[in-house]
Every structure is written in structure tokens, then in C-alpha cells.
Amino acid sequence: MINLVQQTLENLFTEYINSKNIFLKKDALSLNYTPENVSYREEQMKQLGSVLAPILKNNKPSNVFIYGITGTGKTLVTKHVIDQLKKIANLNNVEITTLYVNCKMKRVADTEYRLLAYILSLFDVHVPPTGLPTESIYKIFFDTLKNHKEIIILTLDEIDALVDKIGDEFLYNLTRMNQYNEGNIVIVGISNNLTFTEKLDSRVKSSLCDEELVFSPYNATQLKNILSDRAKVAFCEGILRDGxxxxxxxxAAQEHGDARRALNLLRVSGEIAERDQDFYVDEKHVDFAQSKINLDYIMEAVKVQPKQSKVVLYSIIKLLEKEGKPYIYTGDVFSYYDNLCKSVGLKPLTTRRVSDLISELEMLSIIETKxxxxxxxxxxxxLNMSVSDSVVVKIRTFLKEEFLI
DNA sequence: CATCCACCGGAAATAGGGGGGC
DNA sequence: GCCCCCCTATTTCCGGTGGATG
Structure with a gap:
């Protein structure tokens, strides 16, 4: 028995080492990779660069707002420009601090308090995760900033998500502090939402949106060129089949020109080819990759849901199965959920709350509601599922194991 | 064509977990 | 320790509503 396993393992590894390499430098397809030159974004890079340049002479630049839907290179360009800026600053002994916060990070920067706590942690100042009045957090924050004479670039990525959730007051506070405390902080706001500024208070708007950069989606041709450039670095020669x-x-162009998606797709296609020990990557691998990415995304989303949310989702799945109909109503879900909670010994939430949980599941595009x-x-x-049957089965199996129902 | 269902979804209240100050 | 304060999650309260039904 052991020998048999040994044998197959040996085969596996031998085959692996003899197989042709797919990737030369897979990193080139990762999201954090900063390519030599960023295609089709020269204009934006120049703009951002000239806005931030005064830092090099120790003048505080205007705040900047950057708009564009996901995967249009906003984060990439910003990071790239700031990296270059830092490099030149270092060479010329100009001190700057750059901070990057992704406001969408759950339980990290999704409330005013947590955002400030997180920024403070980047300064190595640690505050309790809860309990303090927000006002005292602000005080600590301001005091910390006072200790920094250099100019600080604060990049707030996905800032629209945060403002949707907690309003724009923190932005107002940040800018106000800037005006009166001889503030040395520059805010670079990145938003996926094009109509974001309409929701802002006019005072905030005027001070934050001194400079605006717009990133339009890539079209299929541009995406193709971007991918080609990266693929040349990432893959071994002759691996990629035409098409x-x-x-x-x-x-990806169908998905509103999201370059992130396109790169992911290409990377996962390669990984699948690698796993299958194919000598090439062709369109079939892309199809597999597409469904694998979708599955991974959904399963990850399901896994990190709070328990109650999982029970609600499980109820929806079971009920859809039981009814044999392609749709069900909220009321049915709630009574099923209620019973389920009792049998598992979980305190059921109210209909109002469950209704919100259902909305959240919809936001994650796990279910659809109307x-x-x-x-x-x-x-x-x-409500009904918005994922394919095979994915539903996987979710159900996962949840079933988790609750031991 | 008025009625009325069963839930939607906004807003305000409350619970619960934590913190500082004295 | 006690007291009071804050934040977040959830509950409570309730006005609102599209359209089948009588």
C-alpha cells in the first residue's frame, strides 16, 4: 500500500519536473505587480505627477480625487506615481510619508473609528479596537500628525464604499484639520463610483476635489495589448495558443473593461494548464478559469459570512430544494430559518435583520432578489440563487458540514 | 376601484461589549 | 470597583406600497 502511494508520488513528481514550464515569471500577472510602463494611462500619470510634484519642494499639494470603475488602473497608477515620487524624494533628501488604506477591508477600515485606528497603526500607534470615544481617537490622531513635520500622502482607496456606509463627516474633519492646523496631509481619494462627489457635503467637495482624475474603462483592444505585454514577461515562450x-x-471587456479580471483570468488559465500538465494554454483553459474564479469568489464570500448569515443562506438553499420551485418568498425563508435556529440552538434574529442579511447576500451576488x-x-x-447548480451544491455541502445539520 | 395583504426599508431605541477616570 | 461614556449590532416601531381581489 505504502509502496503504491510512493510509486504514484514518484510518478507525480517526476512527471512534474519533466513537464514543460508554463510560467516564466508568474508575478507579472499578479495584482501587485507594477509593470515597467503603464499603458494607456500616460495622461493620468502626468496629471497626478504634476499635482503631487510640489511635495518635492516641501509645498503641500492639492488633494486629488480619482474616479473610474474597478480595474481601470487607478490603484496601479497611484502607487506607481507615489513610488516614483518617493524615489526622487529620497534622492534629494526630502522626507515624505505615504499611507495607503483600502477602505473596503472588512473589520479594518469600514467605520470612522476603525479607519482612524488603522491609520494610526500604520504610524505604529496602537489604540484599543473599541471603547474610546471617536473624539479622543481624533485627538490622538492629530497629536500623532503633529509629530510628523514632513508631508503625508494619505491614499484612501475605495473611499466611496466608506462614505456610503458612514457618511462624509470624517472627510470633513480631515480637511478642516488641514486648514487650521497647518496640516501636512494630502488626501488622494480613489472612488469606483463616478457620481461619488454628488453625495458629498459641498464644503468637503470643494476642498477634496481640487484636482480630479478620470479613468475610463479599457476597451477590448487595449486590454488585449495590456495582457500581451504582461504575458510576454509571465509565460514561457510558445505556451499561449492563439486566441x-x-x-x-x-x-473582461464584457465585465466593463476590468483589467484586474482579465489578468486574473489569464493567470488562472495558466495555473490550470500547469496543474493538468498541458504543454500549452488554450481557450478551454480560459473557460475553466472563468468558472473557477467565480467559484472561488463565491466560496470565499460564503466562508467569511457571520454565522447568522450562513444559516439564512442555508435556509434559502434548502427551501429552494424542498419547494422544487425556482423561487421563494422572504416569509418562507424566515420561518424555515427560525426553525433551523431552534434546532441548532441559535437565537433567531428578527425579520428586519434577516431582511438586511438577505440584502447583503444579494450584494455578494450569491442570490438574486426582486x-x-x-x-x-x-x-x-x-429570491433565488444567482450561481450555477454545481456551485449551489458546493455551498450547501460546505454549510452542512459547518453546522453538522 | 377601494381595499388590504405581508413584507419593505428608514429611523430611532436598546443591548451588549469595552474603555477611561477616579 | 464603580460609574459613566462610546461604538456597533440588532431590535423596535412604523409609515409605505403594487396590484390581485372582491
């Missing part, structure tokens, strides 16, 4: 890059580009009226039978939401 692979075009397919990745086309699929408010309809059933006349005398009232107004409710119809």
Missing part, C-alpha cells in the same frame, strides 16, 4: 489573450480580453407585489398576498421579495 487565449483575445478571449481573456473579451470576457421586490414584487402579490396583490392581496402582500408585497415581498422573490
Amino acid at each position: 487565449v489573450i483575445a478571449k481573456c480580453a473579451a470576457l 421586490v414584487i407585489s402579490r396583490g392581496r398576498h402582500g408585497r415581498t421579495r422573490v
